[in-house]
Amino acid sequence: MASDSPLWPLLSEAPTAEDLARCVHCGLCLSSCPTYIVTGLEVESPRGRIHMAKLVNEGRSELTPAIQQHWELCLQCRACEAVCPSGVPYGRIQEHARAQLDHAAPKQRGQRRVRKFLLRNVIARPRVLAAAMAPARWYANSFARRLARRSGLLRGRLGAMESQLPRNVGRPYRPANTASPSAAATDETSSGVLFTGCVMGELFGNVHRATERVYARAGIDLRATPGQGCCGALHAHDGDLEFARKLARKNIAALETTTGPIVVNSAGCGAAMKEYGDLLSGDPKWASRAAAFAVRVKDSSELLNDFPGGSFEGRVAYQDACHLAHAQRIREQPRTLLGTLAGCSLVETPGADVCCGAAGIYSLVQSEMSGVLRQRKADQFAAARPDVVVTANPGCHLQYEAAVRQAGIPARVMHLMEVLDEAASSNSQQQD
Numbered sequence: 001m002a003s004d005s006p007l008w009p010l011l012s013e014a015p016t017a018e019d020l021a022r023c024v025h026c027g028l029c030l031s032s033c034p035t036y037i038v039t040g041l042e043v044e045s046p047r048g049r050i051h052m053a054k055l056v057n058e059g060r061s062e063l064t065p066a067i068q069q070h071w072e073l074c075l076q077c078r079a080c081e082a083v084c085p086s087g088v089p090y091g092r093i094q095e096h097a098r099a100q101l102d103h104a105a106p107k108q109r110g111q112r113r114v115r116k117f118l119l120r121n122v123i124a125r126p127r128v129l130a131a132a133m134a135p136a137r138w139y140a141n142s143f144a145r146r147l148a149r150r151s152g153l154l155r156g157r158l159g160a161m162e163s164q165l166p167r168n169v170g171r172p173y174r175p176a177n178t179a180s181p182s183a184a185a186t187d188e189t190s191s192g193v194l195f196t197g198c199v200m201g202e203l204f205g206n207v208h209r210a211t212e213r214v215y216a217r218a219g220i221d222l223r224a225t226p227g228q229g230c231c232g233a234l235h236a237h238d239g240d241l242e243f244a245r246k247l248a249r250k251n252i253a254a255l256e257t258t259t260g261p262i263v264v265n266s267a268g269c270g271a272a273m274k275e276y277g278d279l280l281s282g283d284p285k286w287a288s289r290a291a292a293f294a295v296r297v298k299d300s301s302e303l304l305n306d307f308p309g310g311s312f313e314g315r316v317a318y319q320d321a322c323h324l325a326h327a328q329r330i331r332e333q334p335r336t337l338l339g340t341l342a343g344c345s346l347v348e349t350p351g352a353d354v355c356c357g358a359a360g361i362y363s364l365v366q367s368e369m370s371g372v373l374r375q376r377k378a379d380q381f382a383a384a385r386p387d388v389v390v391t392a393n394p395g396c397h398l399q400y401e402a403a404v405r406q407a408g409i410p411a412r413v414m415h416l417m418e419v420l421d422e423a424a425s426s427n428s429q430q431q432d
């Protein structure tokens, strides 16, 4: 096969032979893989996708449209990685496989270019993102949304995009809006940095404010240091590793002069930032700074041993965000925190840790598979009838709002920090 074939990928960012060789083809990951569960096809399984990456790497296959399709149907949920006995770093493999597509996608090149442009020039640029979100915020909170939904016009891709807006969008939260650190904030054990991200600050400002209040009750003063920005997870997942590294360097430079933990309330961002050391390991100037930064990153559920609790009445279905359960291996802490709340009855739904189909921009670009996975969640909610569905990731939050609508139940969807905040404030109201 000629190396100048138009389908031949540039191999500089290809998955390493060492990573690929760790797969011993045992198949233990198959039953955890959502796309395998839905299709029953080997080519839509982790083992199948790794095999295809090997074929391409070793020059035994071109990067064909079919291989692109099988790779792109992967949710990058990393459920396979969490159960793999050989320690295959599937998330890293898939990001590097996508990087090959970034250079030499055999199909949908135009769509990929538009996506890359938007991820670089809208999502990663706070002012542009804020301007883009202003009309979306108006629409989400207006009667126009109810009319549009009743009209039946929101079908297919348009419907998928529309469902990516929360039920209500509160005030945005931006680092520059916050006051300077208090005197107490100089103490490393009682202070930290709130990571504000991109979409999270625009659409889920309420969650950031709730996180600050919850941490304040636990004796930790969080500040949202200016200069930080998008974590780069969406770019890395789409194969734009070069730009993801640029964003990682920007965040490291902005936050490395601060002290204390870097608290993240978005599972996808937290997973990406805990892996900055890996992302920048090939850059001699940044590798050690990235590794030092990564160890400071904590999910918002990790540091709340001193949270005083409160009361929260209702049946609560906690759903594991993939990048919290599978990438960060955090499953118990959120459940433990919910378990401390008086009146809170935890309802475990089957498959709580199976991907909901949100997966960053997956619900927009793979709307069919995303819809199948959302329907599975809707069926589980309809059977369990929780009062509240709890998550720790913005994309999942939106997907669950849609699933709850499909289930036809009046459940609220809340971030874990919002639940803790509401519980704690009900406590203080009782004491007043």
Ligand code: SF4
Pocket: 022, 023, 024, 025, 026, 027, 028, 029, 030, 046, 047, 050, 080, 083, 084, 085, 086, 087, 088
């Ligand atoms: S990825 Fe891991 S679990 Fe899956 S087939 Fe390979 S070695 Fe087995």
Ligand code: SF4
Pocket: 032, 033, 034, 035, 036, 044, 045, 046, 049, 073, 074, 075, 076, 077, 078, 079, 080, 081, 090
């Ligand atoms: S990341 Fe998720 S969807 Fe992709 S192969 Fe692994 S388990 Fe399947």
